[in-house]
Amino acid sequence: MNPNTPAPEHRVRQGMDYGESEDVQNVHAAIQREKREPRAGLEPLSIWLIGVYGIAIFLGGAYLGRYGGNFSGDGLDYSVTPVAAKTGPGGPGGGQQTAELGPVERGKKVYSANCATCHQGSGLGVAGQYPPLAGSEYVLGSTRRLGMILLKGLEGPLTVKGAQYGSAVMQPWEKTLTDAKIADVLTYIRQEWGNSAGPVAPEGVAALRKEIAGHAGSFHESDLKAVPEDANLPGSGDAPATGGEPPKP
Numbered sequence: 001m002n003p004n005t006p007a008p009e010h011r012v013r014q015g016m017d018y019g020e021s022e023d024v025q026n027v028h029a030a031i032q033r034e035k036r037e038p039r040a041g042l043e044p045l046s047i048w049l050i051g052v053y054g055i056a057i058f059l060g061g062a063y064l065g066r067y068g069g070n071f072s073g074d075g076l077d078y079s080v081t082p083v084a085a086k087t088g089p090g091g092p093g094g095g096q097q098t099a100e101l102g103p104v105e106r107g108k109k110v111y112s113a114n115c116a117t118c119h120q121g122s123g124l125g126v127a128g129q130y131p132p133l134a135g136s137e138y139v140l141g142s143t144r145r146l147g148m149i150l151l152k153g154l155e156g157p158l159t160v161k162g163a164q165y166g167s168a169v170m171q172p173w174e175k176t177l178t179d180a181k182i183a184d185v186l187t188y189i190r191q192e193w194g195n196s197a198g199p200v201a202p203e204g205v206a207a208l209r210k211e212i213a214g215h216a217g218s219f220h221e222s223d224l225k226a227v228p229e230d231a232n233l234p235g236s237g238d239a240p241a242t243g244g245e246p247p248k249p
Contacts, residue, residue, distance in 0.1 A: 144231040
């Protein structure tokens with residue numbers, strides 16, 4: 001050994017000293033114990049909360065499966081959906097009653113949803129604004145004229161039962177209602193409120209729809225007067241049209 005070499009305990013370290021004494025290590029360990037990583041928001045969901053979510057999802061799926069109407073546009077339209085068959089008075093062995101609604105019942109639903117606001121549930125309309133349907137010559141007469149009104153709409157003035165309705169405006173329903181629904185509602189108003197006239201067939205409405213498809217705008221009274229009163233749509237009933245006494249308001 002070189003006699004000029006200093007003893008190890010007297011050697012001076014050069015550069016950074018990365019060595020740590022035992023005291024320094026103890027201090028660092030204490031700091032690490034005190035400063036733990038925050039865990040707020042990282043706690044796992046409790047079992048009971050997971051169970052509640054699972055039950056809610058299951059019940060929601062079961063409800064949609066039962067009342068979702070097969071997720072179709074007509075699934076919840078009761079005017080075209082048959083009602084459940086009812087058991088006869090004799091019990092399970094007493095036979096089944098007819099399950100499907102007739103055109104008058106279906107037409108009543110269409111009328112209540114789309115027409116009753118103006119013509120009222122009584123069919124009496126609103127004086128000076130919306131003409132009555134009870135005993136109306138347009139309802140009881142030509143089904144062709146009636147189909148024209150429903151499909152393309154009507155703009156006043158219009159005279160019904162001797163009274164003039166100058167502000168009568170009816171929207172066209174050709175883009176809203178199907179041929180079957182128009183036929184049903186026309187059948188309904190021709191057989192309600194004391195009216196007694198034949199039904200209207202969907203085939204007749206479909207034929208008229210194609211025939212007047214190119215007509216722009218709504219019809220007027222002059223257009224309706226140009227149609228003979230006995231001009232009926234194909235497939236319409238030929239029962240005599242009579243206007244009974246309209247109901248009391």
